[in-house]
Amino acid sequence: MARSILEKAKAADLRPKSTAAKRLRAIIDRAKALFKRPSWHADAEVQRHTRLMEESIERGDWLAAKDHALALGELGERLGDAGLVKKAGRALRRLHGGNRTWQLIAASKRVSGKAEWDGSDLAGRTLLVDRRAGDLAIFFQFASLLGPAVAAAGRCIVFVEPRLASLYRRTYPKLDVRVEGDEDLDAVGADVFSGFETLATHFWPDDPAARVPFVPLRPDPQQVAELRNKYLDHGPGPLIGFAWGSLNKSKDLPALEDWRGLLGRLPGQFVSLQYGDVGPALSEFKRHAPGRIVHDTSVDQLSDMDRFAAQIAALDMVVTISNTGANLAGALGVPTIVMLDDGFRLSWPAFGDTVAAYPSVRLIRKGARGWAPALQKAADLAKSIMGGSHHGQ
Known part of the structure; x- marks a missing residue:
């Protein structure tokens, strides 16, 4: 199964949709939503807190949503319902639920018959x-x-x-x-x-x-130096990685026209971090940033994650949608901007622009304004992060 998923990802044409295509997708998604049934649980309190949490999320009342998620976690523990405990923990993960988030998710994943570490002394164990x-x-x-x-x-x-x-x-x-x-x-x-x-x-x-401090993952330093020098041979820096497509059809992603604004506002070389069949999309991007788009066929993130890590570490910064590369860039400590849609399903905080696990990551949300101004804001933030100077020139 894992192999079939990887093969599908490698072959996928994930070029950004046009605005018209995105409108059609939205109409189809709304039609599908009409047939979705709300979740059901026998306990009336669970039903009530679930409904109130979802309503709070819908209107962006994060404090109220957090309170109801906490209540659902307590109910799940009381009822011995691992699924409900997990649901509450995952909601709290997006609502800055603190340590309670991990308590609940850990409890939902505990393995029967195995002694789970309780924080006690591990010396000699x-x-x-x-x-x-x-x-x-x-x-x-x-x-x-x-x-x-x-x-x-x-x-x-x-x-x-x-x-x-x-x-x-x-x-x-x-x-x-x-x-x-x-x-x-x-x-x-x-x-x-x-x-x-x-x-x-x-x-x-x-x-x-x-809290224990952040420690970045360590890529292969020789590969990092090799790739950085290779990319700078294309032209002066900074080197900016970007990725735009996903196999997840439920994500609301920037259209091609939206990316044009970011490419035009930033200097340097743009290095593709996108998996799949990138040819069709890159041909479009090259029209908006001629001579500044780099596609390195020696890096295959789907089969060689170590070289992909070196590629990301060779860059000055990354601007990307939510994907594996965004998480890897955060874990490497590379300055990264992650573009988020308004869905609550993503594993990023629902509000705020920072991520505790990744100090180098900043979040920019689409919001009601649409993607074009969000990407313009991303370009301005990227300039600010790079401070107007870079070591790639």
């Missing part, structure tokens, strides 16, 4: 960490937590997605990095177990001063 469920972004958002886990435990083992093994081993030489699916978790002889969110409950308390 073997801790095994695995993701249990979730997408690739988990390995980026929580990467900084492996350092303190390694320091605390007699031995720390982590199971990662195969493409990330080299990146993790380079960042944490004392971490025992294993590849998901290569062996049974029970066979490694761990004393205690932990999901990444369990680590967060202990290392990311509500007090910012007590």
Whole structure:
């Protein structure tokens, strides 16, 4: 299944839609929404808080939405409903729910029969960490937590997605990095177990001063230097990475005309970080920024994540939609602007422009104004972040 998904991603033509095509998509999505049924639960209090939370989200009343999400978490715990606990935790993740977010998500992912780490002394003990469920972004958002886990435990083992093994081993030489699916978790002889969110409950308390510091992932320095020099051969910097398309059809993405404003307002070279069949889109972008679009066929992010990390680290900054590359750029500490639509489903905060897990990331939302002014704001913010100077020239 994983291979078929990767092959689909490699072949996908993800060029930005025109404004007219986006209008048609919106009409189809509204029609589909008419047939969606609201979620159901036997408990009246659950129904009430779910409805009130959704209504609060709809009108942007984040404080009220957070209160109802907290109530749903307590109800889920009381009812022993792991699905409800997870739903509440995921909502709080978008609502700046603090440590309670990770408590709930960790509880929903706990594995029966395995001793979950409770924050007690790990000296002389073997801790095994695995993701249990979730997408690739988990390995980026929580990467900084492996350092303190390694320091605390007699031995720390982590199971990662195969493409990330080299990146993790380079960042944490004392971490025992294993590849998901290569062996049974029970066979490694761990004393205690932990999901990444369990680590967060202990290392990311509500007090910012007590939170473990961000530590960027370490790409291959030789590849970083090689790629940076290669891109600067195309012309003077800064080097700005960008990505525009997604296989997720529910995302509201900037149209081609919207990107034109950003390309025209920023100096330097634009390096494609987009997966899929990028040819059709790049031919359009090259018309708006002739001689300034770089497509490096030596980088295949879908099969070689280590080289993709080096590519991102070779850049001065990244401007992108929400995707794996946005999370990786944040985990590498590269200055990054992430363009977000107005959907609540994304794994980014619903309000504010910063992300606690990624200090170098800034968020810009579409809002009611549309994408063109949002991308203009992104261009202005990019100029401000780069400070009018860059080391690529």
